[in-house]
Amino acid sequence: MLDTPPIQNPQSPATTRAARLSVAPMMDWTDRHCRYFHRLMSRETLLYTEMVTAPAIVRGEHERLLAYSPEEHPVALQIGGSDPKELAEATRISCGYGYDEVNLNVGCPSDRVQSGAFGAVLMKSPDLVAECVAAMIGASNVEVTVKCRIGVDEQNPEEVLPDFLEKVSAAGVRRFTIHARKAWLEGLSPKENRDIPPLDYDLVKRMKAAYPNLHISINGGIATLDHAVELLASGLDGVMIGRAAYHQPADILCDADARIYGGSEGPTAEEAVRQMLPYIEAHLVNGGRLNQITRHMLGAFAGRSGARGWRRILSQEAHKDGAGPETVLKALSSVTDAL
Template sequence: MSSADQVCFRRNAPGSTDIRPWRFAVAPMMEWTDRHCRYFLRLISARALLYTEMVTAQAVIHGHRDRLLGFDPAEHPVALQLGGSDPALLAEAARIGAEFGYDEVNLNVGCPSDRVQSGRFGACLMAEPELVADCIAAMQAAVSVPVTVKCRIGIDDQDEDEALDRFVGAVARTGCRHFIVHARKAWLEGLSPKENREIPPLNYGRVHRLKQARPDLTICINGGVQSLDEAVSQLAHVDGVMVGRATYQNPYMLAEVDRRIFGTAAPTLSREDVIERFLPYVSQQLAKGTPLKAMTRHILGLFNGVPGARAWRRHLSETAHKPGAGLGVIEDALALTRRPEQAAGQAPGARAEMAVAD
């Protein structure tokens, strides 16, 4: 383990039998993985590595830093994802992020949106591996925490084997040792960002071959993983798994991550326990003027798949946005999960049918 890697783990929760947080990570997701989301997810898993939304280097340097970069110490281990293509700007943004206390700084080389391309960063940089290498080298020189890369297996008509090998080879020569690879190509024209997450076929084998060819690198896989069972199976081929939408839409899948991925013996919190532990945070944020809906939007999926899920979602969605909404909204929603047949206006005998619908 390199000294830089050891820096990354200095804040990993105590008592872990596996100090490699990249073994399971929650992906950076625009408009989703903000500080409130990350705090909530951390209550479910103490070990998973959490990522911020992508923040551009320009925004970090010139924007409201506390708003963009602030986070609760409980979120560790947490990584900052940056977007950009100017080595000097990225180095300065990485330095600022490290001073805020992030455990890792990641460069986005995978986002295919038009807005990102117009700024010459994201997936379009797959075509410029030497520029990415310059960016990574500058960032590494500016910080002592690990600098990592999240990329695709290729873009547009690139040959996936040649393009990915060339890209990783160029960046690895800077000393970068950690790559998160979304196992799909990105099509920069003709597909929306949403379509780019779904239409290009997954090619897990390509990422597996990269790990076989480069055992000296930490290779994590991303894209299409829907369950913890699938994540565990991927660990037979790569060093780590990053999961995005599945963890957001069904956050309680994280409840077994610490035991199954990291080998801890810590007890698993129930969904109700998670919410009880979330309430003090919500109270603190409300006192600071944060709207309740900014926090409740991240917890809508907590009860997915169990009786009461629909009542939980409905009450939060219909009530949290109202003026003066406070902790009582969440407490009332939680109470509804304990008597879902009443919430649905149904007789107790209809509970089983509702559970299937949820």
């Protein structure tokens, strides 16, 4: 492995520290409203956008695609693409919005991503990935990172993953998030690819031992903060949590600052919900609708008494014309009355 990359990839100690725990980029889920809610629960955790394709950034409405609230920091933008020049231009444009990190998607197995020759299919083309990240680094004023799988289809991860890390790190990338499953590009749906291929945590741990100079985070099948703590204690640099952080955010994020970063305790779920009210009011004043935000808050009280009432009221009423903070408070009463 190359000890000193030939291209300077700007690194931030603060973002590297934040990457000890991150919330995975998830299409249709981790939009700016979701991230704002998550940030209220944890000041430290690194948050990721949904994947935005490089062509959309280069030719689309930048403000709609890239704008976010300053309170979301530290926040990383994930980009999908496979054309080095286009990725470089998308990175340059995105850096103007002040993201703390730009991440290249080499892990998504969806049909749409495959047809665009990017995402997990790029595990088959490590030289192209190296070319892509080198171009992105050259256009970026923040660190460029990669999220990948351990392999795809019939590839042997024991061979493929080290070769991938070798070539892409030689192009300047020092921080990788590895989804510890293969992606089967034929025969499994994107949903099935999140569950059916077996997890191989040991392989990811061996990669960290083999490449100690790389910052390696693990992703896939991690559903509790206890599990995240265990994985960090095993020597990995970071843990990325996806669906559990979305469906039960308080369980993952409210204790994260204290347990992962050694900071102070976070708010309760009730406190986080109340802190969302000014944000909700501002969104409504600007022409937004309540359910655009509350759809990301349904799991706030997962596993608690009153959670069903909370979900029911928001699901039935937040989409209605004129629905506002009073609807959230009504739903919240289902939880507080159940105490």
